[in-house]
């Protein structure tokens with residue numbers, strides 16, 4: 169096969185926020201599949217906060233001057249194995265590149281559900297949705313009627329958490345986000361009862377205003393001041409679901425949050441973190457829960473879709489600066505817009 173492939177490499181380690189200078193687009197001839205392999209043309213890419221963590225010199229982090237990895241959907245365009253049919257769309261982890269060669273062991277086949285767009289396999293039905301689902305059902309063990317506070321509520325995990333919590337019978341749902349527009353979106357579109365912009369003052373005061381009687385569960389995507397404020401606002405037997413710490417990924421000199429440890433004892437609080445990679449066995453359960461709601465329209469994927477692989481680095485950097493609403497996904501320009509869902513253009 170003739171043609172060229174583009175691959176993104178990390179070429180330097182950032183201190184604080186990364187910039188486009190930390191990446192390079194590298195051109196090469198299209199890779200050739202060997203016997204037992206297939207050539208995949210990638211169509212949809214997920215860029216995620218964990219990529220920022222992997223940009224640092226950490227165990228398992230990205231090596232410099234090598235192709236990056238990430239969750240991706242691609243179409244088989246040439247196959248030298250009967251186990252991967254040409255035309256099939258697959259999930260794999262060799263992202264940040266236009267083309268890749270895969271073996272059947274390296275890919276996951278995606279079930280097709282009527283009316284469900286491909287992007288949903290990277291948002292509500294993908295690792296993002298699974299994180300929200302595990303957080304609510306296995307870590308918080310959410311009970312009907314319980315009140316929640318969610319940080320980074322307008323992001324991928326945050327919007328999925330809000331929508332799933334509603335479907336699971338949550339009580340009052342409050343969230344924080346980085347702008348008034350996002351706070352409005354949470355209430356208008358996602359089903360939050362109230363939301364605030366965390367820039368508007370001390371988070372303890374802002375949270376106290378929207379949840380004056382406290383909350384039962386805090387789903388934390390952010391850490392820092394928001395975590396400290398939530399410890400104070402949680403009721404007896406409250407749970408803190410530690411999902412991520414994005415407030416610290418780009419600010420290595422920021423002090424860790426300070427909260428009153430006595431609250432953990434006196435209110436019998438439980439704080440538990442988890443990695444979604446340890447809950448892959450719940451993927452089918454997520455489909456069973458979410459797909460009927462997607463098909464009935466009770467659940468919509470919140471997504472910011474960026475067109476064109478050449479914008480993948482900008483999309484990633486934009487997400488770190490809060491320019492996404494819902495899950496950020498990069499789409500190959502030739503892919504026709506498909507399916508339903510709430511789509512926000514990237515600014």
Ligand SMILES: NC(=O)c1ccc[n+]([C@@H]2O[C@H](COP(=O)([O-])OP(=O)(O)OC[C@H]3O[C@@H](n4cnc5c(N)ncnc54)[C@H](OP(=O)(O)O)[C@@H]3O)[C@@H](O)[C@H]2O)c1
Pocket residue numbers: 216217218295296299320321322323324325326344345346347350389390410411412413414415416442443444445487488489490491492493494495496
């Ligand atoms: N434990 C796991 O297995 C797992 C799996 C997936 C994701 N995560 C974690 O979950 C969190 C959310 O991930 P996601 O994929 O859904 O990303 P996301 O929320 O869609 O995007 C990141 C968002 O973080 C917010 N943000 C950036 N800097 C911030 C700061 N200093 N303080 C508060 N908010 C800030 C921005 O929104 P604003 O405009 O609101 O600031 C941005 O849109 C991340 O911490 C991620 O590492 C963990």
